[in-house]
Amino acid sequence: MSENKAASRYAKSLIDLAKERNALEEIKNDMVFLEQVIDQNPELEAILRNPIVPLDKKSGILENILGAKVNEATKAFAKLIVNKGRSAILFDISKSFIAQYNALKGIVTAYVTTATELTAESRAEIVAIVKKEIGANEVVIREKVNDKLIGGFILKVGDRQFDASIASSLNKLKKEFAQGIA
Known part of the structure; x- marks a missing residue:
């Protein structure tokens, strides 16, 4: 499966979860924050894409960045993505989430x-x-x-x-x- 398709599917799952928890706006803001952080920090993107960096190290870095700034569901989702070895597409997931949110809201x-x-x-x-x-x-x-x-x-x-x-x-x-x- 291509990275864009995977990112789109993960983003759709997160939108469904956000709707279920009545936290769509909050999680959308989290995805905007995550997209900006990754976009403005090429080192972070390199770490997330590097298969040599251990998953627990990536997870710890994201936990420090996201901290108390984002919804618990967003943190759990990011941790799940990292643990599945898909941290390389986290930036694409955040962009896809925002695009799908915008389409949903017109x-x-x-x-x-x-x-x-x-x-x-x-x-x-x-x-x-x-x-x-x-x-x-x-x-x-x-x-x-x-x-x-x-x-x-x-x-x-x-x-x-x-x-x-x-x-x-x-x-x-x-x-x-x-x-x-x-």
Whole structure:
């Protein structure tokens, strides 16, 4: 079984457990915390992926990191994953859990690249459009400024992309002129 499938299945199991214990929000916050900790500490990720490091050592390291910061179910789950020899996919499990949680709650992430920073009005307009078009309950906007765009924006939601940048329009015009001349 591929690591992504395994991570997805473990994440689904944890979501089911979280629902059963009425702790979905709390465990989601734990998974966000765990994802950030692993992402920001390459040494920790290397330890979790290293098959030579003993399982009890990995378990102890995670126990120290998670400590009193997370739900008991999250700690028990992390310990189970380590004891099963699957600590290498703990980061993928946390990402998969967050993605599945977002899908369950109707939360989508919109990636917006603009030439200048978005105004509050523009941000609200993008949220309204994405909610209407996608049918999302909540929209999280991730902004990126790219001064090469000249103006306009590029909006990506899932596998959809809408390019309303001036640079893109100029490139289209350039291609049309080149075809017309040839």
